[in-house]
Structure formats: structure tokens, C-alpha cells
Amino acid sequence: MKLIVTLMLLVAMLTALARLDDSTSRADLVYVNRGDVFTLDPQRMSYLKDFRMAYALYEGLVRWDNTDFTIQPAASELPDISADRLTYTFHIKPEAKWSNGDPVTSHDFLYAWKRLLFPDTAADYSNLFFIIDGASEFWAWRNEQLAEFAQDPSAGRATQLWNLAQAHFERSVGIRALDDHTLEIRLRQPTAYFLDLVCFAPSSPVHRPSVEGWPESIASDPRYQERGWIGVELPTLDRCQWAGLNPKTGRFEQKHQWARPGRLVSNGPYILAEWRFQRDMRLVKNPYFHTPEIVKSDSILALTIADTNTSTLAFATGRLDWLTDVNAEYQADMLQQKLAYEQRYANELAEMSIKGRSLDDMLGALPPPEEGERRDIHIFPAFGTDFFSFNCRPFLADGRSNPFSLPAVRRAFALCVNKQTIVEQVTRLNEPVVTTLIPPDSIPGYNNPVGLGYDPNRGRQELESIGWKDRNSDGLIENENGELFPIIDLLWTTNTSRYKWISLELKAQWEQALGVRVELRGVDTRFYKEDLKQGNFMIARGRWYGDYGDPTTFLDLCRSTDGNNDRGYENEYVDAMLDAAALELDPARRMKILEDCERFLFTEEMPLIPICQLVQVYMYEPGRVKGLTQHPRLVQYLWQIEVRKDEE
Amino acid sequence: MTRLIVHRLLQLPLILLVIYTITFTLAWLIPGNPLENPEGRRPPPEIVAAMKAQYNLDNPVVFYFDYLGKATGISWLIGRHDRPFDLGPSLRHENWSVNEILAGSVPVSMTLGLTAILLACLIGITTGVIGALKPGSIADLSTLLLALVGISLPPFVVGTLLLVVFSVWLGWLPVGGWGGVSYLILPAITLSLPFAAYIARLTRFGMIEQLNADYIRTARAKGLPEYKVVLKHALKNAFLPVLSYLGPASAAAMTGSFVVERVFAVPGVGTHFVDAVLSKDLTLIMGVVLTYAAMLIVFNLIVDVLYRWVDPRISLA
Numbered sequence: 006m007k008l009i010v011t012l013m014l015l016v017a018m019l020t021a022l023a024r025l026d027d028s029t030s031r032a033d034l035v036y037v038n039r040g041d042v043f044t045l046d047p048q049r050m051s052y053l054k055d056f057r058m059a060y061a062l063y064e065g066l067v068r069w070d071n072t073d074f075t076i077q078p079a080a081s082e083l084p085d086i087s088a089d090r091l092t093y094t095f096h097i098k099p100e101a102k103w104s105n106g107d108p109v110t111s112h113d114f115l116y117a118w119k120r121l122l123f124p125d126t127a128a129d130y131s132n133l134f135f136i137i138d139g140a141s142e143f144w145a146w147r148n149e150q151l152a153e154f155a156q157d158p159s160a161g162r163a164t165q166l167w168n169l170a171q172a173h174f175e176r177s178v179g180i181r182a183l184d185d186h187t188l189e190i191r192l193r194q195p196t197a198y199f200l201d202l203v204c205f206a207p208s209s210p211v212h213r214p215s216v217e218g219w220p221e222s223i224a225s226d227p228r229y230q231e232r233g234w235i236g237v238e239l240p241t242l243d244r245c246q247w248a249g250l251n252p253k254t255g256r257f258e259q260k261h262q263w264a265r266p267g268r269l270v271s272n273g274p275y276i277l278a279e280w281r282f283q284r285d286m287r288l289v290k291n292p293y294f295h296t297p298e299i300v301k302s303d304s305i306l307a308l309t310i311a312d313t314n315t316s317t318l319a320f321a322t323g324r325l326d327w328l329t330d331v332n333a334e335y336q337a338d339m340l341q342q343k344l345a346y347e348q349r350y351a352n353e354l355a356e357m358s359i360k361g362r363s364l365d366d367m368l369g370a371l372p373p374p375e376e377g378e379r380r381d382i383h384i385f386p387a388f389g390t391d392f393f394s395f396n397c398r399p400f401l402a403d404g405r406s407n408p409f410s411l412p413a414v415r416r417a418f419a420l421c422v423n424k425q426t427i428v429e430q431v432t433r434l435n436e437p438v439v440t441t442l443i444p445p446d447s448i449p450g451y452n453n454p455v456g457l458g459y460d461p462n463r464g465r466q467e468l469e470s471i472g473w474k475d476r477n478s479d480g481l482i483e484n485e486n487g488e489l490f491p492i493i494d495l496l497w498t499t500n501t502s503r504y505k506w507i508s509l510e511l512k513a514q515w516e517q518a519l520g521v522r523v524e525l526r527g528v529d530t531r532f533y534k535e536d537l538k539q540g541n542f543m544i545a546r547g548r549w550y551g552d553y554g555d556p557t558t559f560l561d562l563c564r565s566t567d568g569n570n571d572r573g574y575e576n577e578y579v580d581a582m583l584d585a586a587a588l589e590l591d592p593a594r595r596m597k598i599l600e601d602c603e604r605f606l607f608t609e610e611m612p613l614i615p616i617c618q619l620v621q622v623y624m625y626e627p628g629r630v631k632g633l634t635q636h637p638r639l640v641q642y643l644w645q646i647e648v649r650k651d652e653e
Numbered sequence: 654m655t656r657l658i659v660h661r662l663l664q665l666p667l668i669l670l671v672i673y674t675i676t677f678t679l680a681w682l683i684p685g686n687p688l689e690n691p692e693g694r695r696p697p698p699e700i701v702a703a704m705k706a707q708y709n710l711d712n713p714v715v716f717y718f719d720y721l722g723k724a725t726g727i728s729w730l731i732g733r734h735d736r737p738f739d740l741g742p743s744l745r746h747e748n749w750s751v752n753e754i755l756a757g758s759v760p761v762s763m764t765l766g767l768t769a770i771l772l773a774c775l776i777g778i779t780t781g782v783i784g785a786l787k788p789g790s791i792a793d794l795s796t797l798l799l800a801l802v803g804i805s806l807p808p809f810v811v812g813t814l815l816l817v818v819f820s821v822w823l824g825w826l827p828v829g830g831w832g833g834v835s836y837l838i839l840p841a842i843t844l845s846l847p848f849a850a851y852i853a854r855l856t857r858f859g860m861i862e863q864l865n866a867d868y869i870r871t872a873r874a875k876g877l878p879e880y881k882v883v884l885k886h887a888l889k890n891a892f893l894p895v896l897s898y899l900g901p902a903s904a905a906a907m908t909g910s911f912v913v914e915r916v917f918a919v920p921g922v923g924t925h926f927v928d929a930v931l932s933k934d935l936t937l938i939m940g941v942v943l944t945y946a947a948m949l950i951v952f953n954l955i956v957d958v959l960y961r962w963v964d965p966r967i968s969l970a
Contacts, residue, residue, distance in 0.1 A: 124699065309918070311918065318829075534685065
């Protein structure tokens with residue numbers, strides 16, 4: 006009896022807890038992310054999946070055509086550019102509206118860019134925007150003021166300092182709202198890629214009253230209804246729900262819970278309808294979007310499925326339209342099956358391609374795959390490079406002198422890497438191998454130079470030329486004092502098996518070709534990052550994704566002062582060339598300087614060994630899912646994607 | 654009974670304080686900075702310093718007491734914070750507070766865990782009783798086999814197998830996610846198997862012992878039907894070891910299994926245990942551990958109370 010009562014009690018509890026409502030109804034487009042979006046605050050974003058959301062929720066001044074990366078009008082018309090190419094004037098479309106009906110004005114952009122350029126926001130991409138006149142000086146000034154304040158914090162002074170900073174920004178930084186619909190941006194020096202940055206997610210506008218959590222009463226002010234928030238008096242910070250000044254540090258601090266359904270106000274094609282943490286996010290069409298006809302799907306559901314095996318199985322059941330990041334251990338085998346399918350229909354494909362149809366269209370028109378074949382997995386080269394870094398500092402972290410501080414040693418090791426073997430037999434993904442850092446054909450107007458290829462004989466000569474050779478025929482190289490080449494400390498990360506296998510292959514190749522000994526050290530990503538910072542490695546895996554369409558997004562890694570120069574690489578000539586390129590006004594000549602710089606880096610200096618272009622593996626049924634671009638920058642606009650609904 | 658409950662509830666804050674202190678020390682020692690991306694760009698040093706200051710990450714003592722005050726509600730009581738039991742903002746997922754994350758994931762894990770435990774009892778007790786009735790028979794051997802499989806097969810194998818068969822081949826149940834009952838079935842079965850196996854062994858053992866006891870012979874002798882002998886008399890006593898196992902087992906099941914949640918893409922707490930530690934999300938680590946600890950203590954208390962209720966001879970106070 007007692008047992009039955011207990012059981013009944015448990016069942017009752019269970020049903021109470023369950024609330025088993027099946028609210029995950031389908032959307033027009035269902036896609037999967039491996040992890041949840043980190044933030045929906047565009048100024049704070051730095052992940053690809055976050056950017057993808059930003060392009061759906063927000064609309065910048067201009068945007069890329071994501072197939073050729075020309076600049077197209079968005080919330081503004083194409084800007085007027087002054088003859089000296091320093092001043093850009095944007096005319097914001099009067100029909101542009103926020104999702105609550107407020108007009109989108111120049112002040113919204115001014116506000117968002119101000120957030121980007123205030124150190125208080127701690128935006129990852131602030132320094133990209135230091136090309137704006139006065140921005141980097143303002144940044145330094147504000148940091149100095151804050152440091153001074155922190156020495157002697159006193160209550161009222163934080164507000165005073167904050168107001169002072171506002172005024173200083175308006176005076177010294179080259180962004181001005183000429184009127185409610187005209188925004189003027191003045192650059193420090195002509196910058197070829199400035200408009201590319203304007204398209205970039207962190208330059209998206211945000212809606213100030215909702216970001217700061219203004220009191221509701223303000224919206225009913227008649228002046229607000231007329232001109233938007235700029236028409237009313239700013240509320241003091243203590244009346245704002247999500248913003249405030251830290252009395253200890255004087256910094257403007259933001260709580261980020263505004264970026265949630267019901268609170269987030271956006272100006273892009275979609276609004277945020279639902280967001281359940283590490284579960285799903287639902288977007289629906291923004292009723293106030295000014296050109297609704299370009300938006301293909303009425304609703305989008307982004308699911309979070311961490312396990313790529315599970316997401317692949319879920320895809321097989323037909324519940325999902327698009328997997329954005331396939332990374333199952335068996336993906337290489339799946340790609341082989343795709344190849345088998347393409348080979349069977351090679352003639353048909355060749356015939357159709359003459360008629361100029363896209364590959365997806367052609368695949369979709371063929372008969373369905375048979376056993377052992379598939380056509381729903383797709384691999385695309387991305388805007389990034391997989392490489393191995395050399396520690397270029399004169400000394401290692403433990404104080405020993407570092408053999409890799411010599412370019413000849415770095416060249417020797419680079420020459421002995423057979424990259425083709427790596428992509429064919431180790432990763433088995435056949436990524437395009439590269440000899441330079443910038444992915445080929447990804448930046449219009451830039452011709453990639455050719456770097457060092459595979460030439461083990463020349464590699465051995467390079468080492469011999471500085472005295473390292475096998476003097477006692479034991480298979481290992483020694484210097485003239487008979488000392489062995491130091492054991493090489495090769496650092497890789499344990500988060501995926503990819504780097505383990507590549508590192509093992511490199512070890513084998515170097516030991517065989519050069520007569521050196523290599524020790525592998527696999528560590529967790531966080532330890533790895535610490536080791537990189539301390540210079541505690543000889544060779545370490547690395548990778549880099551470009552952020553904007555210009556060679557400097559990659560080459561700046563080799564600047565001696567760059568914050569991401571993990572290699573500790575310093576070369577005055579490289580720095581000088583990068584500076585010269587920054588000052589060069591003629592676009593063609595500028596590209597030539599950067600090309601020379603990259604050639605010098607990857608034929609002489611080799612601060613790192615580029616292995617291959619990074620790839621992105623998608624799954625979708627070709628012909629059914631349309632609107633995905635295959636341009637290496639892989640900027641996918643969710644509003645462009647259309648899923649054909651037939652058999653349902 | 655009341656004394657027992659009051660006594661245990663008074664102990665709760667003390668135990669939690671010890672757990673909080675140990676977890677905090679360990680979590681603080683994790684290298685790295687939760688505010689930085691493990692891969693990708695590095696923020697300038699002055700920004701890192703400022704962000705650390707904002708979340709008290711520059712001073713362990715301040716963090717320890719500040720967080721303790723906010724989490725326990727003491728800061729709220731003395732009027733220094735606007736709400737009680739505030740576990741802070743997640744350091745890694747800035748749009749979310751730890752309270753919101755837990756509010757979304759704890760019910761999911763509890764539902765899944767409770768279903769799994771009920772299933773485990775159902776399967777475990779049934780097979781255990783069947784096995785005990787005729788030890789050494791084919792029925793007994795097959796339940797033994799089931800228990801062996803349940804204990805030794807890792808959940809990611811069982812889970813994937815179930816997914817392939819019931820979702821991909823047969824198409825009966827969805828793969829991954831959380832929503833209706835259909836989403837609950839496969840993960841609950843997977844999660845229940847090891848518990849079911851253990852319960853089956855416990856029941857079988859207890860039943861064999863009880864069925865040989867004198868009072869059972871008496872019951873049979875006075876002509877009670879066999880089902881009454883087994884279910885009413887023997888099982889009641891054989892159930893006691895199962896009951897004491899159910900306390901920690903329910904807590905373990907309801908606080909989420911990382912593997913089962915990952916394989917079935919269930920948005921529960923288990924995921925946060927691992928992800929929070931990997932990303933050194935201090936506030937989330939503390940929030941999850943404190944919640945888990947509190948649940949564990951409360952479940953053990955519930956079991957103790959039930960224990961006395963089932964068998965009044967036992968004194969626990």
C-alpha cells in the first residue's frame with residue numbers, strides 16, 4: 006500500500022514537472038549550431054555563429070553581396086565618398102524602422118559605433134575601427150582617465166568622468182550625425198577596406214532605449230514618438246535597467262539580459278521570437294523591415310546540438326534542413342560517398358554545367374543516390390588557414406636559446422612538410438594545400454605569391470649551411486661541437502583529434518627528413534593559450550580566420566606589435582612594409598606592397614608553416630535548400646536561404 | 654521524525670558552505686580566463702584587467718564573499734543587493750544569468766531523471782522478483798544477462814544504438830531535442846539501464862533471502878495465495894536495500910548525465926557541469942554545484958524519512 010502511494014506521488018511529481026508541450030514545431034528553415042550563440046550584442050560578438058545571427062537580426066549601413074563581396078545598400082544608400090577618400094557620408098533610408106516601429110536614425114549608428122570605440126564595452130573588434138579619425142587616441146585617453154580614477158575613486162566623480170568622456174568623444178572622434186538621417190564618418194587615412202568593415206556584424210546598430218533598459222514611460226513622450234529616442238532627454242543611468250557606472254572603476258558597465266526575446270529590438274529582416282539556452286532559438290519576420298520581399302523564409306529555428314553524431318542522425322530523419330558544422334569522425338567517409346555519386350553521374354554533370362547551372366541545382370536534378378552514395382554533404386574552403394607556428398623569440402620560456410629564432414631553421418622545417426600527404430592521408434578531407442597565409446582567390450584584387458613548397462633536399466641544405474648535419478652517421482644531426490639538435494617541443498590541442506594526427510605526421514616527416522627528434526605535447530585549449538602567451542613551445546598548431554576582405558586581416562598577425570602575434574615574431578622590414586601599405590593611396594600599388602610582404606614572409610622568413618585552407622562541411626539536400634553562398638568567406642545570410650517544401 | 658528533519662535541515666547550510674569553499678578553491682585554480690575566447694582574437698591587456706575587475710575576478714577573497722552573500726541571500730537581507738539567491742551572470746554566456754540557465758535546465762534533468770528512476774524500479778524489481786522465484790532457471794539467467802548488459806554497456810553506445818534503430822530505421826521517435834513525451838522515451842531508457850540492473854540484483858538477492866525466511870513458510874502454511882506471499886510479505890522486506898539505494902540514485906539521475914544529455918541533445922544540467930568547468934565559467938560552476946549539493950542532501954533526507962515510514966523499527970535520529 007505504502008509502496009503504491011509512493012509510486013503515485015512520484016508519477017504526479019513527474020507529470021507536474023514535465024509540462025510536456027511540444028512547442029518545437031517546425032519552421033520554414035531549421036538549422037543546427039554545435040553550440041549556442043554566445044551573445045546577441047553585435048558589438049560584443051566574435052564568433053561566426055553569432056555573426057550569422059547578427060546579419061539576420063540587424064541591418065548595417067551597407068552590406069556585402071555575399072557571392073562577390075561588392076558593397077550593396079542596406080539601411081543606408083551607398084555613401085558619398087569625398088575626393089580625398091577620407092570622409093564617408095551615409096544617407097539612411099527614411100523607411101528603415103526598428104522592430105518596435107521606431108525610426109532608424111543616424112543617432113542609432115552613432116550610438117552603436119560609440120559603444121564599439123569605448124573601452125568600457127570590451128568589444129573584441131574595437132581596434133579594427135581605429136582607422137576612424139581620433140578613435141585610437143580616444144581609446145587611450147579613456148583608458149588613462151579610468152586608470153587615474155581607479156587610483157582614487159570617489160562617488161560623484163564617475164558620472165562626471167562619464168559625461169566628460171561623452172563630450173570628448175563628440176569632439177575628437179570622426180563620427181557625426183549631420184541630421185537624423187545623415188551620418189558622416191571621417192577616417193585617419195584613406196582605407197581601402199573601410200566599407201567592408203561597415204558591413205561587418207560588430208558595426209550593426211543597436212536600439213539604445215532597449216539596450217540600456219530605459220524606463221517604459223519615456224516611450225509615451227510625444228517627442229519620442231516623433232523623432233525616436235534622440236528627441237527626448239536622456240534618462241540618468243540610475244534609471245536604466247541594464248546600464249550603470251561602476252563606482253570602484255568608473256567604467257560604464259552593461260548587463261546583457263536585454264538581448265532576449267521580448268526585450269531585444271532589432272532593425273533587420275528578423276526579430277527574436279524565442280531563445281531557450283542551449284536548446285533553440287526562433288526568429289520570425291520583422292513586420293517593420295523595409296524590404297520584406299528579399300526575406301525568403303518566414304520563420305527560422307536554430308537548434309543547438311552539441312554532438313555532431315546526433316545532429317547527423319537527426320539530419321538523416323529529415324527533421325533538419327541544414328547542418329552548419331559537420332565534424333563527425335566519419336565525415337571523410339561521407340565525403341567519399343559523395344564523390345562516388347558525382348563520379349557515377351560525371352557525364353550528366355558535365356553536360357549540365359555547360360548550360361551554366363549551379364552544382365547544387367544539377368545534383369538536385371539527378372536521380373537519388375543509391376546504397377553507398379550520398380549527395381547531401383558539402384565541403385567548402387573557408388576564409389581561414391590551418392598552420393603551425395614557430396616560436397621566433399631568441400630564447401625559449403625555460404631560458405635555453407631557441408634554434409627557431411633563425412629563419413634558415415624555420416625554412417628547413419617548412420621545406421620538409423609534405424602537405425599533400427597530410428590532406429590526403431591524415432585529415433582525408435583533401436583541403437586545398439597552401440604555401441602562404443592568405444587563402445587563395447578570397448580577396449578581390451590580391452594575387453597570392455607562391456611560398457616555399459615541399460623540397461626536403463633543400464631543407465637539409467638549409468640546416469647544413471648553418472652547421473647542422475649528421476656528423477657521426479647516427480641518423481641525427483649535430484652542430485660543429487657535436488651537440489645534438491635540441492628535442493623539438495611540438496604543442497597541439499586535444500580538443501579535436503585532427504591536430505593529434507597532423508602532429509604525429511609532422512613528427513614522422515621531420516624525423517625522417519631532417520634527422521631531428523620531435524616530442525609531442527598535447528594540452529587542453531586553455532593551457533595551450535597560456536603556453537602561447539608565455540612562448541612555452543617550439544612549434545605549435547595554430548589557425549586564423551580572416552575578419553574583413555583585405556590582406557591585412559591575415560598579415561597583421563606578423564606585425565611585431567600585434568596582440569595575436571603568438572610567435573613573438575619581430576621583423577622591422579615586415580613592419581615597415583605593412584606601414585607603407587597603410588599609407589599607400591593607390592589600391593593596386595597597395596596590394597602589390599602587401600603581396601611583396603607576404604612573399605618575403607613565406608619565402609624567406611617563415612614565422613609559421615601554412616598547411617592548408619580551413620574548410621567548412623555542411624549538410625543539406627541539394628536543390629531543396631537554396632541561397633547558400635560558396636564564396637570562401639562563407640557569410641551566409643539566413644534571410645536569403647529558402648527551403649523547398651514539397652513532399653510534406 | 655520532526656527532530657530528524659529539523660536536524661538535517663540545520664546541517665544543510667553548513668554542508669553547503671564547506672562544498673562552496675572547496676569548489677570555489679578548485680574552480681579558481683583552473684587556468685585561463687572565462688572572459689576570453691579560447692580560440693581567436695586576444696583583447697588588449699587593459700580590457701582584460703577591466704573586465705576581471707567588473708566580475709571580481711581579480712580578487713578571490715572579494716569574489717568568495719560577494720558571491721556567497723548574493724547566492725545565500727545575505728546581501729539581500731542586509732539590503733546590499735536587490736534580490737536573494739542571485740547566482741550571478743554567467744561569465745561565458747553574457748545574455749544569461751545562472752539562475753535563468755538553471756531554471757531552464759533543472760526541470761528538464763529532473764523530469765528525465767525521475768522517469769528513468771521509475772523505469773529502473775519497474776524493470777529492476779520485476780526482473781529481480783522473477784529471478785528470485787526460480788533461481789538458476791532460464792528466466793533468472795536472462796535477467797542476470799540483462800543486468801550485466803545494463804551495467805557494462807556505456808550509455809553512449811546504448812543511446813546511439815537506440816537512436817539508429819528507433820529513430821533512423823523505424824522512424825518512430827525523434828532524434829535529439831526536448832519537447833513532448835516522444836523526446837523523453839529514449840534518453841530515459843538509456844539513463845535507466847544501469848540503475849535497473851543494480852536494482853534487479855538488489856531485489857533478487859533480498860527476495861531469495863526473504864523467501865527462505867521462517868515467516869514466509871508460516872504464510873504459505875496458513876494457505877495464503879503465492880502472489881500475496883511474494884508481493885505483500887517478501888517484497889516488502891526485500892525492498893529496503895533498494896530504497897536506501899534510491900536516494901543517491903535519484904539524485905544522480907536527476908542532476909543530469911552529461912553523456913546521455915549529449916547523445917540525445919537534451920538541454921539539461923549535465924552539460925553545464927562539463928562545459929562550465931571547461932570554460933572556467935566560475936559563477937555557473939558554483940551555481941550548478943550548489944544546486945546539485947542541495948538536491949543530494951534533500952533527496953537523502955527524503956529517503957531517510959521514507960525508510961522510517963516503511964519500516965518504523967528503524968531509528969535514525
